[in-house]
Amino acid sequence: MTRQIRLGVLGCGNVGAALVKLVAEQAASIEARTGVRLEVAKVAVRNLSAPREVELPEGVLTRDSMAVVNDPTIDLVVEVIGGIEPARELITTALRNGKPVITANKELLANVGTELYAVAEEAGVDLLFEAAVAGGIPVMRALRESLRGEPITRVMGIINGTTNFILTKMTEEGTDYSAALAEAQALGFAERDPTADVEGFDAGAKAAIIATIAFGSKVVAGDVYHEGISRVSAHDIAMATRLGYVVKLLGIAEADPVTGDIAVRVHPTMVPAEHPLASVRSSYNAVFVEGGAVGSLMFYGRGAGGAPTASAVLGDVIDAALNLTHGTHGSLGTFGRANILPIDETSAEYLLSMDVADRPGVLHAVTGVFARHDVSIRAAEQEGNAPDARLVFITHVAKESAMQATVRELRDLDVVRQVGSLLRVIGA
Numbered sequence: 001m002t003r004q005i006r007l008g009v010l011g012c013g014n015v016g017a018a019l020v021k022l023v024a025e026q027a028a029s030i031e032a033r034t035g036v037r038l039e040v041a042k043v044a045v046r047n048l049s050a051p052r053e054v055e056l057p058e059g060v061l062t063r064d065s066m067a068v069v070n071d072p073t074i075d076l077v078v079e080v081i082g083g084i085e086p087a088r089e090l091i092t093t094a095l096r097n098g099k100p101v102i103t104a105n106k107e108l109l110a111n112v113g114t115e116l117y118a119v120a121e122e123a124g125v126d127l128l129f130e131a132a133v134a135g136g137i138p139v140m141r142a143l144r145e146s147l148r149g150e151p152i153t154r155v156m157g158i159i160n161g162t163t164n165f166i167l168t169k170m171t172e173e174g175t176d177y178s179a180a181l182a183e184a185q186a187l188g189f190a191e192r193d194p195t196a197d198v199e200g201f202d203a204g205a206k207a208a209i210i211a212t213i214a215f216g217s218k219v220v221a222g223d224v225y226h227e228g229i230s231r232v233s234a235h236d237i238a239m240a241t242r243l244g245y246v247v248k249l250l251g252i253a254e255a256d257p258v259t260g261d262i263a264v265r266v267h268p269t270m271v272p273a274e275h276p277l278a279s280v281r282s283s284y285n286a287v288f289v290e291g292g293a294v295g296s297l298m299f300y301g302r303g304a305g306g307a308p309t310a311s312a313v314l315g316d317v318i319d320a321a322l323n324l325t326h327g328t329h330g331s332l333g334t335f336g337r338a339n340i341l342p343i344d345e346t347s348a349e350y351l352l353s354m355d356v357a358d359r360p361g362v363l364h365a366v367t368g369v370f371a372r373h374d375v376s377i378r379a380a381e382q383e384g385n386a387p388d389a390r391l392v393f394i395t396h397v398a399k400e401s402a403m404q405a406t407v408r409e410l411r412d413l414d415v416v417r418q419v420g421s422l423l424r425v426i427g428a
Contacts, residue, residue, distance in 0.1 A: 002031060005321040006041035008074035008099075010065050010090060011081035015104055015131070016043065017053040018310035019078065026314065036321045042068045044081075069094040076320055078313060079103040088112055095123045100320035100329070102313055104131035110205035110221040113212060114335045126329045128316035133206045134159055136308030137301040138315070139287045143213045144332065151292035152214045156252040156426070159206045161283035161304045162190045162197035163229050163249040167268075168281045170237045171246060177232060189283050199228035200249065200266040207251035210287075211264045215255045217338035219264055225343040227267035236421045239353065239392060245270035246278040247423065254346075255338075257292070263341040270351055270425040344401040349378070349427070351394050352403075353420035354410060358389040362415045366391060369413065373406045374398070388417060394425065 007023070009016055023038050031037045043056060044065040062068065069077055069090050077094040079087055079101060087108050091101050096119065103109070109116070109132050120127035130140045134157070143155075158164050162184055169180035181198065184190035196202045204224040211219040229249050240247050250269040255262050271278045276298050280286040285303025290296050302308035323329050356362050370377055376396040383390040395403070403422070411419050 002035050002037050003325045004037045004039060005075045005324065006039050006073055007076050007078060007317065008042045008044070008068040008071065009040060009078045009080065010044045010068065010087075011079065012043050012045045012052055012054070012061075013080065014053075014306035015080045015309045015313065016078075018306035019080070019313050020054045020056065022307075022310050022314050030318060034318060034322060036318065036325060038317065038321065041074060042071065044068045065090055066093065069099065070097060074099065075324060076317065077101045078317065079105060080313070081105075082107065084108050084111060088116070091116055091127070092119055095119045095125055095127065098123060098125055100126040100128070100324055102131075102316040102320060103127070103129050104309055104313055105129075106132040106202070106205045106209060107221075110208040113209060114218045117332045117335070120329070121331060124329055126320040126323055127332075128320055128330070129209070130316050131309045131312035133209050134285045134287055134299070135301070135303040135305060136311045137285055137287065137299045137303060138312065139210075139289075139299045140213060141315075142289070142297075142299065143210070144330070147214075147289065147291065147294065150294050151257065152255065152289060153257055153292060154252065154254045154290040155210050155214050155287065156250050156277075157287035158248055158277060158280050158285050159210075159251045159287065159303060160197055160200075160203040160249060161285055161302075162194065163203070164280065164285070165189045165283045166198070167229060167232070167237070167247055167249065170232070170234060171241065172281075174234060174238070176234045177230065198230050200226035203249060203251045203266045207253055207264050207266055210251070211253035211262060212335060213332075214253060214289075215262055215338065216333065216335060217262060218335045219253075219262060219338075219340065223264055223340045225265040225267070227265075229268050231421065232268050233421065236423065240270050240351070240423070243270075243351075243392075243394070244273050245425070246273055247271075248277060248280070250277070250426070260338055261341050262338045263343075263346045265343055265346065268423055270423050272427070275426070344399075344404070346400050347397050348400070349395055349397055349425035350403050351392070351423045351425055352407065353390055353392045355388055355390050355417040355420070357415045357417065358385055358387060359415070363391070365413060365415055366410065369409045370395070370406055373402045373409070375402050375406050390420075
């Protein structure tokens with residue numbers, strides 16, 4: 001028997017329009033395979049007269065989003081308007097009305113996600129959000145379902161396509177940051193105001209959602225340390241390449257298997273050239289999951305764009321529609337509040353460069369600063385000769401607070417002209 005599921009879609013921008021097209025194209029195939037007939041019954045928009053990439057039948061468009069979520073003939077709601085309000089109120093109302101909700105809203109989930117998960121659990125309906133993290137890559141479903149019993153220790157990845165495009169240009173073509181950003185904007189990979197992307201806020205929201213689901217603990221956007229790529233120079237990129245690394249902006253979520261402490265951060269990272277993440281180019285995304293039983297897994301694909309994101313939304317729609325027809329839903333369970341480690345309490349290997357006076361005793365003075373702060377040097381090299389030279393150091397694993405104290409003292413040394421970029425390094 002076929003059951004018709006009427007969809008109410010909130011928003012008809014790139015993702016909303018792509019979803020409407022995809023439903024129309026795939027409806028017959030979905031019905032044949034699942035017994036569910038999907039129909040886009042209502043689409044709520046701010047401006048009825050604005051041009052759109054999809055044609056809709058008369059009577060489908062409306063400006064009244066709340067009427068859509070309260071409409072008893074609407075079975076399932078898709079939210080793709082973004083932002084926290086009114087999205088939170090609309091989703092909460094839909095869930096309490098017994099309607100499953102599919103959302104692609106990373107900002108909302110990164111700030112009040114656990115509140116909404118609890119509402120969905122109480123109502124006994126689905127709240128699914130595959131498209132909120134890494135676009136069309138099915139990493140959230142894997143963390144929610146396939147890896148639910150896995151003792152995950154770390155999830156890290158390239159979860160912002162704009163920054164990966166910029167860093168790829170800088171790495172492969174020697175382009176400086178400003179030129180690479182301008183090209184990303186011209187091609188539509190970066191917004192006119194790129195701050196959310198290039199300063200790590202977009203990746204930070206996604207990292208908070210990943211950490212919450214991976215570790216079963218409440219992590220919000222404010223818990224995530226952010227450091228963007230705007231200060232990464234062409235020289236930093238060239239230096240990393242010469243040493244056998246590739247610079248990537250990574251979102252990293254780690255859990256201590258003994259204490260349960262969680263650390264979540266976003267920053268430029270030197271990735272060994274042989275690591276799978278090093279080969280992820282252009283605007284593609286990839287998420288690397290490490291667990292005690294499964295070992296290492298990587299999910300790779302288009303992390304943004306209307307069509308890939310709509311594909312992830314549609315997958316969630318089908319799951320929720322099937323659950324609705326069977327009177328069940330996918331439970332996320334409850335979320336505790338773990339101890340969130342500040343960046344100062346995390347540990348990593350580091351690369352640090354500095355311009356120094358090239359004269360006797362300089363190396364001894366500089367390495368003495370590292371030693372005083374208990375930072376062990378793994379490798380060192382010198383570029384250039386008198387009167388000035390550049391020293392480059394890679395450390396063993398050290399505490400962030402110790403490394404920052406080292407940098408502060410080095411800046412005060414008379415023989416140090418300038419301290420360059422501090423880049424964190426991940427292992428092979």
